[in-house]
Amino acid sequence: NAGVTQTPKFQVLKTGQSMTLQCAQDMNHNSMYWYRQDPGMGLRLIYYSASEGTTDKGEVPNGYNVSRLNKREFSLRLESAAPSQTSVYFCASWTSGRVFSYNEQFFGPGTRLTVL
Amino acid sequence: DAKTTQPTSMDCAEGRAANLPCNHSTISGNEYVYWYRQIHSQGPQYIIHGLKNNETNEMASLIITEDRKSSTLILPHATLRDTAVYYCIVRVGAGGTSYGKLTFGQGTILTVHP
Numbered sequence: 426n427a428g429v430t431q432t433p434k435f436q437v438l439k440t441g442q443s444m445t446l447q448c449a450q451d452m453n454h455n456s457m458y459w460y461r462q463d464p465g466m467g468l469r470l471i472y473y474s475a476s477e478g479t480t481d482k483g484e485v486p487n488g489y490n491v492s493r494l495n496k497r498e499f500s501l502r503l504e505s506a507a508p509s510q511t512s513v514y515f516c517a518s519w520t521s522g523r524v525f526s527y528n529e530q531f532f533g534p535g536t537r538l539t540v541l
Numbered sequence: 542d543a544k545t546t547q548p549t550s551m552d553c554a555e556g557r558a559a560n561l562p563c564n565h566s567t568i569s570g571n572e573y574v575y576w577y578r579q580i581h582s583q584g585p586q587y588i589i590h591g592l593k594n595n596e597t598n599e600m601a602s603l604i605i606t607e608d609r610k611s612s613t614l615i616l617p618h619a620t621l622r623d624t625a626v627y628y629c630i631v632r633v634g635a636g637g638t639s640y641g642k643l644t645f646g647q648g649t650i651l652t653v654h655p
Contacts, residue, residue: 467646
């Protein structure tokens with residue numbers, strides 16, 4: 426199992442450019458998440474998808490869109506990148522279950538995005 | 542989800558126990574205490590969680606006070622590789638309407654020194 430994978434690992438954009446961050450999980454998890462982390466800060470939730478076919482806003486959704494392409498894949502799109510979106514982006518997945526071992530959230534390695 | 546309060550930073554000598562405190566005085570009866578850590582800006586890693594009983598796994602122990610208003614994460618024999626940011630998070634468990642969402646604070650920077 427690869428767990429949660431993210432592409433690309435690094436990206437530099439100019440203000441106004443668009444891009445899509447890709448995330449995939451191979452653990453058959455129902456729920457997927459996008460977080461961002463600014464320097465010295467904890468992670469903040471951008472969007473999440475509780476199950477295939479549904480998406481909802483998190484704490485900081487402005488400037489982003491998401492697509493839950495299928496159960497495995499959850500993408501994050503920046504339509505018009507701004508310097509304030511310079512951050513590290515983490516994707517995560519999770520599934521509910523009665524067994525405690527299913528309660529942990531698994532995170533990808535992150536995408537480091539710089540917007541000039 | 543209840544908010545948590547953690548010290549900004551802590552130090553620990555290699556081989557000694559690291560005890561990381563967390564206050565969560567507004568925790569509700571159906572909320573669990575979760576601990577995650579983040580090493581070198583990698584993705585956060587789950588450590589342990591509990592509801593009201595003390596818990597232990599291969600990584601750590603979690604001690605929750607009887608009134609559940611605070612907890613302590615214990616790394617019994619800290620190594621240099623345990624240097625990381627440790628996050629204490631409180632949220633409802635599986636099946637709750639939080640849909641697994643995690644609310645991260647700033648965490649505790651644990652530095653393990655030789």
